[in-house]
Amino acid sequence: MQDWGGFALAIAAFFASHAVPVRPAVKAWLVARLGRSGFGMAYGLLSLVMLAWVIQAAWAAPFVVLWDQAIWQRWLVNAVMLAAVLLAAFAIGAVNPFSFGGRSSGFDPERPGIAGVSRHPLLLVLLLWAAAHLLVNGDLAHVLVFAPFAAFAALGMRAIDARNRRIWGDAEWDRLAARTSGWPFAALLGGRWKPQSGPGLLRLAIGLAVWGGLIWLHPLVIGMPPLP
Template sequence: MGWTEYAAAFAAFFLTHALPIRPPLRPWLVARLGPQGFGLAYSALSLAVLAWLIGAAGRAPFVPLWPWASWQLHVPLAAMLPVCLILAMAIGRPNPFSFGGARNEAFDPARPGVVRLTRHPLLLALAIWATAHVVPNGDLAHVLLFGTFAVFAVLGGRLVDRRKRREMGADWARLDAARKAAPLPPPPRSWPAFGLRLALGAELYFGLLWLHPWLFGVSPLP
């Protein structure tokens, strides 16, 4: 049953991420839930299925691929801080290149924030998170889980770019060129807001360290 549940959770994960954003289902859902309602419902469903998938990976038969060592825990410990900071800088910010942007009409390519580094900061965070968690989870189920997420994040950016180019037309290339021309590091639009987001990212990091044993049954600390 372990592999059966794992396969079912994987199928549910991809179906719930692919179907709601495809026409005609997405316009139908947005018309009934509203843009914000659709975003909240889609996020809640994604998190629920992700929690099921992670739990199913832990219940799958254990097939070791490499031996565990305490040093491996330092890889996700180091990687998760930039992941949390990227999330704090990206969530709720204008980003016309992504499906997750908010108030995209307010996007300023001269002050693109974290979008100066990548058009898809949330996918970058997912890729770092997944790749780092492969190292201390050297069994077949978890390597498939985190490895799939890493590939999904890399390929997902290309798919989003293709769709956004089609939707935005010439505006996509114009905004992307202006984004790349912004200085590095990108200047914040507001220093107080920037400091608040840094603090929230650090709080998220330490909160995950504290909650990890209760959420996933394993301490992230060596």
């Protein structure tokens, strides 16, 4: 069992690895040498490695219980993760100029697609993942991992919206965002957006397959079965 120093080192390294590469000067230097797609792949791989280190460090940190786990929490986490994985499957590569993970070209404000569900679907995925795992992991180390992720995702949505409004101007922002959602499904509940039929069966199948794969891999990689 390691002490809190190893856990703190993993957390510090994680945030440093995400803060430094996206600084404008550093990012430009890396993109010039790796290419934009190469930078994206390297940054994604680095993120996965650092996340694995943080999770491993949380498991190895001293165990301090803040609340106990209940069986219903595991069922809820699996349901939330199904929603999160499906949301990611429909969001990655979709037309969405409001946040990362989507394409800017071809956006129709009258048919906003995934932006009608959320302008920031991948940040919403991160929020769902972090909040669900925060609920089911009530020890201090895991709370210190998942709570900042949830806060980062929630605050990141507001920060990106504010930046886009500043860059585009109020009139253009209002035009583009009229049928989109800040809160999940707000446009649907407000009558401003309706789901459109489209070629979504492949994305649905991919999402279900990924969710099943995560259920299978979780005990092998994390060491804890996700099913009750």
